[in-house]
Amino acid sequence: MTRMPSRRRLPTASAICMLSTAFACALVAAPATAADKPQDKPQDKAAILLPGSINDQSWNALGYSIIKSLEPHGFKTAYSENVADADEAEAVRDYASQGYTIVLGHSGRFVSAMEEVAPDFPKTQFIAVSGNEGAEPNVMSIDYNNAQFGCQLGLLAARMSKTHKVGGIYGLQGVPNITAQAGAFRLCATKAGAKVTILYIKDMEDAAQAKEAAFSLISNGADVLTGKLNAAEAGLVEAAKEKKVYVTGRGFDQTAIAPDLVLTNIVEDWPSMIGSTADQVKAGKLFGTFVQYGYDSGKTTGASLKYSADKAFGPAVPEAVAKDVEAMAADFASGKLKITPTENDARSGS
Numbered sequence: 211m212t213r214m215p216s217r218r219r220l221p222t223a224s225a226i227c228m229l230s231t232a233f234a235c236a237l238v239a240a241p242a243t244a245a246d247k248p249q250d251k252p253q254d255k256a257a258i259l260l261p262g263s264i265n266d267q268s269w270n271a272l273g274y275s276i277i278k279s280l281e282p283h284g285f286k287t288a289y290s291e292n293v294a295d296a297d298e299a300e301a302v303r304d305y306a307s308q309g310y311t312i313v314l315g316h317s318g319r320f321v322s323a324m325e326e327v328a329p330d331f332p333k334t335q336f337i338a339v340s341g342n343e344g345a346e347p348n349v350m351s352i353d354y355n356n357a358q359f360g361c362q363l364g365l366l367a368a369r370m371s372k373t374h375k376v377g378g379i380y381g382l383q384g385v386p387n388i389t390a391q392a393g394a395f396r397l398c399a400t401k402a403g404a405k406v407t408i409l410y411i412k413d414m415e416d417a418a419q420a421k422e423a424a425f426s427l428i429s430n431g432a433d434v435l436t437g438k439l440n441a442a443e444a445g446l447v448e449a450a451k452e453k454k455v456y457v458t459g460r461g462f463d464q465t466a467i468a469p470d471l472v473l474t475n476i477v478e479d480w481p482s483m484i485g486s487t488a489d490q491v492k493a494g495k496l497f498g499t500f501v502q503y504g505y506d507s508g509k510t511t512g513a514s515l516k517y518s519a520d521k522a523f524g525p526a527v528p529e530a531v532a533k534d535v536e537a538m539a540a541d542f543a544s545g546k547l548k549i550t551p552t553e554n555d556a557r558s559g560s
Contacts, residue, residue: 254492256285256312257305258339259293259320267463268415268440272480273316276339279481283488285311298323306331312491314339314484318385324349335491339480342386346498352483353387354512355504356438357549358542359476360391362515362535363458364398364406366473367434369531370456376404377427379437379446381414384553391438393551407432407560417445424449434473447472456526465517465524474515474523482510505542 256277264274270291277287288310293301298315302323305313313334315324318341325345328336334348341351367376378395382388396406407427411419420442424435428449434456437446443460444467450457451468459465459475483503490497503512515535517524523532541547 252309253286254284254311255288255309256280256314256488257288257290257310258314258316259298259301259305260289260291260316261293261319262291262415264289264291266415266441268443270316272478273314273339276316276480276484277314279485280312280488283485284492285488295319299326302327302336303330306334306336310334312337312488316340318342318351318387321345321349321351333496335487335496337484337487339484340387342500344497344499344501348496348498350487350497351500352487353500353502354478354483355502355507355542356387356391357394357551358504358539359513359515360394360551361398361542361547361549362538363391363436363474363476364395364400364404365402365538366458366527366531366535367395367436367456368399368402368404369534370473370527371404371432371434373431373433374404375431376406376434376436377424377430377432378406378408379411379420379423379427379435379439380408380556381411381439381442383410383556383558388438389553389556390551393553393555394549395436396555397549397551404434405560408556408558410558411439411442414440414442417442417448420445421449425453428453428455438476462516462518469524470526472517472524473527474517476513477516478513479510483512486510505539506545 258273258277260270260273262270264270277289281287290301298320302313314337316339318338321338321341321343324336328349336349338351340353344350376399378392380388380392392408399406409423411423413419420439424446435450436458447457447459447464447467450471456471456473458473461475464475465472503510505511515522
């Protein structure tokens with residue numbers, strides 16, 4: 211665990227005049243030194259608390275890249291990894307007491323700890339990455355619109371399926387952003403004519419679990435798969451590769467596993483989402499709300515569909531299908547299309 215050290219304050223000198231019955235002594239003030247001169251505003255600092263290791267090549271590695279992305283915005287940065295649930299409030303308080311301008315927690319689970327600590331640090335901005343709630347005046351959550359992108363994947367999967375059966379594999383059933391993406395996938399794939407089955411695994415990091423769940427869906431006829439997992443996403447894509455079915459991923463690492471079968475990835479743009487907020491916090495604005503970025507949010511969409519750095523879709527996706535999926539983005543942007551999935555929409559099973 212790495213933390214930036216606290217800044218020590220040096221004592222200021224004072225002049226003392228001692229009076230006695232014999233004489234009076236007056237001290238002449240010494241010339242001003244560099245320490246006595248007004249100092250520049252201290253550099254803004256930002257820290258992130260991570261539930262796992264930055265070397266996981268998944269969610270926590272992403273968290274590390276988020277905090278590093280704030281350095282060009284003028285922030286001195288720090289991070290703590292493998293923060294246990296029981297230690298969250300203490301870790302949040304530790305950074306706030308050191309004068310950090312922004313303290314991030316890398317998942318919605320940090321919101322409660324932030325709400326506990328925030329009243330003692332009214333000038334600190336607390337941010338839950340991928341959370342779904344805020345508390346005035348200085349606890350906020352940021353996420354991209356999972357429902358919009360889940361809906362696009364649903365349409366894409368249905369249009370690419372030959373069996374008219376598609377499947378999704380997720381973790382953390384009931385968590386709002388999972389409900390949004392999985393539920394939207396079901397709604398939009400169903401509307402496009404596919405039968406949808408959704409499975410949940412216990413561990414977002416367990417590639418073997420994801421692979422077995424994928425094999426189960428494939429054995430029941432699903433020929434296009436999607437999911438929202440962490441390290442386990444690789445298992446989902448590996449299963450698709452072995453059985454030669456289409457799949458979507460969460461990054462270019464998945465494209466590399468099965469370049470002929472990956473249709474696209476939801477690539478999350480956290481540096482843009484967090485950076486936009488950080489600039490406003492530096493200017494003196496604090497947030498106590500849930501901020502969600504999507505096609506209708508203006509400055510940044512928060513995520514994008516990308517097969518590679520310069521392509522949105524893989525070679526298997528026909529141009530007509532790609533245009534239909536992109537048209538859906540335009541409908542979200544204009545407000546013509548809105549979607550609010552429920553927990554029933556995201557249910558396990560068919």
